[in-house]
Amino acid sequence: THFLATLGTSGTLVGTGRRLKELNPAIEIIAIEPPEFHGIEGLKNMDISIVPGIYDAEVWDRKVQVETEDAYDTARRLTRELGLLVGQSCGAAMAASIEVARGLDEGVVVTVFPDSGEKYMSTPLWSGFSE
Template structure:
């Protein structure tokens, strides 16, 4: 199963309304349906190579989304116990992987990051109390490094004519690592990170004053800049509204047969902006996960309306 991670395809996204071209790297083809399988495998094997982890020991990780299932899978196959902490409201489809692969799930209240009950603080406490090793995708440099060494080279091998790379930013590892590689491959390639409107990745990138972080899009945006965000390799960070993210996730499915989650919908909206004004653009956008995990959100008008999201 671990050998099935990576080597995800890049497929063209046909859109007669634009002059440039868009290509989608389908990270939802990984075993647990997201690109987080890459970093789970990379972080754990890096700790093994450093002598920090040995089979049978305890791995602890905090996740509000796809990393939960990815860590559970890799821990299962490499012989580790695993505890995953997650905030209330995390997609039950994503958390289903945790229990399916035999990891322990600890649900935490959805509170501010400075609260000791926060899911990241809880993971740190569990690791300390039970002698576990905390992976910490939010600061672990193996997160972006995996994408620099693995995902980025795949992308340029599959689409050597790429002019723009567009990817959602949560921890920032995917965008940062791929951007580092493509800048070494061809410095003229434009790298564009995608943030939520009410988020502080874009404010940190531009040096603007930070504000509250709030979005209905899982896995998009952060309260603050994280160590896994390598801004030196990122040319732009564009903010996308919840409405645009969900609308483009729907549009991708209905007009392009591309079933993706809302963070990938946000990236698709930016890719379309670029390809609409540049006929020579060859845009590769990263589809971080698949839309089958979001049938009860992306395609549910009532759920969206409850959160004030109007996609009409």
């Protein structure tokens, strides 16, 4: 009933969102974006960014904003609790998905994890991390 994707190039949100709406117009497409000044590698706040040509604001039904620390904390939690080594954009996707799911009485929430955490091992995302 709900599909969420982060805004970077916006290709995943736009392409998947268009197709899902063709198949079922009742599916809610939700864009995940960071605040204007953030530290979430790979994500864009479209209000202040160079907007990719593929971006189409008509595809999504609403936006959910995720703060940098929430994205980092959720990425670390996914690693600690589930053994998934993910990057901060995945943390943002999961944090937004949890927020949406908490607001539902029933439904299905689907998101995409756009990267892994291995390329961020020397960044603040993982500094001081322990199990």
